[in-house]
Amino acid sequence: MSVIFEILDKDAGGRIGKLRTPHGTVETPTVMPVINPNIQLISPRTMKDFGAEILITNSYIIYRKEELRKIALEKGLHKLMDFDGPIMTDSGSFQLSVYGSVEVTNEEILGFQQKIGSDIIVPLDIPTPPDVHYKRAEEELGITYERLEVARKFIQGEQLLAGPVQGSTYLDLREKAAFQLRNLKFEVYPLGAVVPLMETYRYAELVDLVAASKKGLSPVSPVHLFGAGHPMMFSLAVALGCDLFDSAAYALYAKDGRYITVNGTYHVEKLNYLPCFCPICSKYTAQELKKADNREELLGKHNLYATFAEIRLIKQCIKDGKLLELVEKRCRSHPRLLEGLKKLYTHSHWLEQLDPATKGTYFYCGPESSSRPEILRFGKRLERFSFEGSVLIRTDPVKGEGNYDQILNFKAPFGAFPVEMEEVYPFNAEVPKFPDYEALSTALLNTLKLMVLNPKAEFTFVCEKESQHPLFEEISKNANLVYREALENK
Ligand code: GUN
Ligand code: ZN
Numbered sequence: 001m002s003v004i005f006e007i008l009d010k011d012a013g014g015r016i017g018k019l020r021t022p023h024g025t026v027e028t029p030t031v032m033p034v035i036n037p038n039i040q041l042i043s044p045r046t047m048k049d050f051g052a053e054i055l056i057t058n059s060y061i062i063y064r065k066e067e068l069r070k071i072a073l074e075k076g077l078h079k080l081m082d083f084d085g086p087i088m089t090d091s092g093s094f095q096l097s098v099y100g101s102v103e104v105t106n107e108e109i110l111g112f113q114q115k116i117g118s119d120i121i122v123p124l125d126i127p128t129p130p131d132v133h134y135k136r137a138e139e140e141l142g143i144t145y146e147r148l149e150v151a152r153k154f155i156q157g158e159q160l161l162a163g164p165v166q167g168s169t170y171l172d173l174r175e176k177a178a179f180q181l182r183n184l185k186f187e188v189y190p191l192g193a194v195v196p197l198m199e200t201y202r203y204a205e206l207v208d209l210v211a212a213s214k215k216g217l218s219p220v221s222p223v224h225l226f227g228a229g230h231p232m233m234f235s236l237a238v239a240l241g242c243d244l245f246d247s248a249a250y251a252l253y254a255k256d257g258r259y260i261t262v263n264g265t266y267h268v269e270k271l272n273y274l275p276c277f278c279p280i281c282s283k284y285t286a287q288e289l290k291k292a293d294n295r296e297e298l299l300g301k302h303n304l305y306a307t308f309a310e311i312r313l314i315k316q317c318i319k320d321g322k323l324l325e326l327v328e329k330r331c332r333s334h335p336r337l338l339e340g341l342k343k344l345y346t347h348s349h350w351l352e353q354l355d356p357a358t359k360g361t362y363f364y365c366g367p368e369s370s371s372r373p374e375i376l377r378f379g380k381r382l383e384r385f386s387f388e389g390s391v392l393i394r395t396d397p398v399k400g401e402g403n404y405d406q407i408l409n410f411k412a413p414f415g416a417f418p419v420e421m422e423e424v425y426p427f428n429a430e431v432p433k434f435p436d437y438e439a440l441s442t443a444l445l446n447t448l449k450l451m452v453l454n455p456k457a458e459f460t461f462v463c464e465k466e467s468q469h470p471l472f473e474e475i476s477k478n479a480n481l482v483y484r485e486a487l488e489n490k
Pocket of ligand 2: 279305306
């Protein structure tokens with residue numbers, strides 16, 4: 001049997017992959033538009049026109065409604081939905097989290113999803129909300145685990161089975177749950193009960209939670225972030241290793257008159273211009289869109305276009321090794337997302353292990369760029385350099401540098417490295433001429449480390465007049481610190 005998930009390209013924790021299902025192969029990362037079997041704002045058949053490769057719907061809604069259940073059992077899910085590509089089905093767990101109970105058992109809903117021909121089946125997991133008592137999170141996790149064990153024995157054919165990772169906001173429970181599920185070998189791993197975190201902009205906690213879950217899972221398993229549908233946070237989640245998203249947002253937002261962009265959401269009533277070039281926004285003015293009889297449908301379509309445009313951009317960035325630069329840009333659209341970005345880089349040691357050793361040129365995008373995995377990697381590899389004799393550290397060539405045994409280039413946020421390597425990745429980085437405080441801090445700390453590692457070398461550090469930093473005092477204890485001007489005028 002061919003592998004179900006194949007990874008083709010990687011950048012940071014993100015990847016481009018192929019997921020094989022009975023109704024065809026899907027390229028990830030991607031978003032599954034949520035189709036409500038009762039109300040269809042946009043016909044599933046046309047979803048491919050927006051870029052959708054796979055849909056998700058709720059098997060519990062179909063199961064509960066006689067007319068729908070009958071068609072699904074007689075003709076199959078794909079005929080009912082009028083879509084011939086892959087369809088994932090949820091189990092009713094979401095209803096369980098909203099209403100507290102459902103009128104179906106795990107076995108019943110699994111059997112139903114299997115019979116109607118779902119491509120990705122979800123068991124009846126318990127979505128434990130954030131911030132509950134540890135004991136409750138632990139107990140519910142135990143029930144979820146038992147149900148998933150049953151599901152794994154039950155579903156063994158062509159259809160894919162998802163194993164949701166729960167554990168509320170407890171990182172140890174998330175990692176443990178993920179690690180246990182890994183042994184049951186699910187084809188897809190959704191991270192569950194994160195909707196309340198996203199609704200309240202708790203992105204920093206979301207980052208920790210995704211990272212903890214990912215650390216427990218196999219790095220080659222596909223991961224679905226359940227209920228994530230706003231494109232402004234896709235790149236952040238992809239960088240952490242999420243491959244699948246599902247969006248009800250395109251329709252729910254349209255119903256409320258909300259217009260999605262990668263930088264946040266506008267209420268259509270407040271828009272004077274349409275900042276997008278999708279077919280809808282090219283055809284209508286803001287005034288026309290507001291007044292259109294089919295406003296909800298038009299907004300839903302724009303929301304889908306905006307969602308899939310971001311997915312394509314993310315994939316291109318992965319190809320180019322530029323994913324983290326996109327994440328840094330996107331996370332500047334909301335202070336709470338910026339917290340998420342800072343949190344992402346607290347996991348740089350882990351990301352560094354996943355990040356390709358060479359990739360596209362590093363571009364400095366702001367203070368957070370100083371904590372990227374590439375910079376951390378350089379810091380870890382300083383031991384590889386060994387110097388003796390007179391060593392000059394400078395940013396640009398200086399007069400008389402030929403008199404030194406070794407010349408090092410100083411480039412923030414890296415630090416000092418042999419000048420012969422300046423065109424080599426990652427030292428070919430594009431950085432501002434005048435580094436900010438964070439970049440200079442990282443570079444000076446790395447340089448100090450290099451000096452301590454090479455006690456036999458005699459360092460001269462050429463400093464620019466405008467460079468101010470408390471660490472220069474420390475540098476002066478380990479090197480002969482001179483101003484460029486003083487050297488040039490000699
Ligand atoms: N939809 C949103 N969150 C969840 C979850 O945790 N589990 C399931 N099955 N569906 C969801
Ligand atoms: Zn548009």
